[in-house]
Amino acid sequence: MPDFSGLPLVIEPSELLARLDARELILVDLTSAARYSTGHIPGARFVDPKRTQLGQPPAPGLLPAKADLEALFSELGHNPDAVYVVYDDEGGGWAGRFIWLLDVIGHNRYHYLDGGLLAWLDEGLPVSTETPAPVADRVSLTLHDGPTATREYLQSRLGAVDLAIWDARGPLEYSGEKVVAARGGHIPGAVNFEWTAGMDPARSLRIRKDMPQVLERLGITPDKEIITHCQTHHRSGFTYLVAKALGYPRVKGYAGSWGEWGNHPNTPIER
Secondary structure, three states: OOOOOOOOOEEOHHHHHOOOOOOOEEEEEOOOHHHHHHOEOOOOEEOOHHHHOOOOOOOOOOOOOHHHHHHHHHHHOOOOOOEEEEEOOOOOHHHHHHHHHHHHOOOOOEEEEOOHHHHHHHOOOOOEOOOOOOOOOOOOOOOOOOOEOOHHHHHHHOOOOOEEEEEOOOHHHHHOOOOOOOOOOEOOOOEEOOHHHHEEHHHOOEEOOOHHHHHHHHOOOOOOEEEEEOOOOOHHHHHHHHHHHOOOOOEEEOOOHHHHHOOOOOOOOEO
16 A cells, blocks of 8 residues: 655645555545535545634634644544645645644644645545544644744844745735734735735646745745744645745744734834
């Protein structure tokens, strides 16, 4: 039976299909309860995307409580030998955020299904309405700070020559014309590249093949520390995923995102 060794972070539907029966696989569906119930990739376990976030204002994108993460990963049957494959139906936002969570818990055996459920369905591959049996074993997790940029850390790094801040929001949010916090605008020095612009609509929302060139033109390069954010670190789940998939060595997600930055009284803002 094929295993997952040697595969890149981003895999194709055919590569997953050949490994659906792998003992170590934990397949995670981050679509919606309604979508999952009408048909999902066989063996996939549904995770409500809301469970990947704290969900409390003013910064709902912050990390959930440790106990809540332990409950979630216990239900998934988490274990040190597991290989996760994650997917959604929106091009990789929620799936990318889940990969960030895996980095936070120190688990680096994972893959993203490029194009997610859309690519799977477009290739005519099988779906199921069966729900895998729940897992009862309780797991204890250790949370790691490395994948996350706090507000304080990001403020301390502003202006550094080896820093690239990737703002995944829409251009009107970036400019401050659209305000969804106490203040509008962007973090000083941030570069705006809206998350869906990194997806290829002609290829079932797979990651664009020319993303290395796109990021090079933006100055988001592998020699820099990449800190990516949006409003709640959902859209920037995709941009975090892209930077990781391209092999960038220093990538952090700013989980507080603009919900925290734009509602804080003492954060610097550009418009």
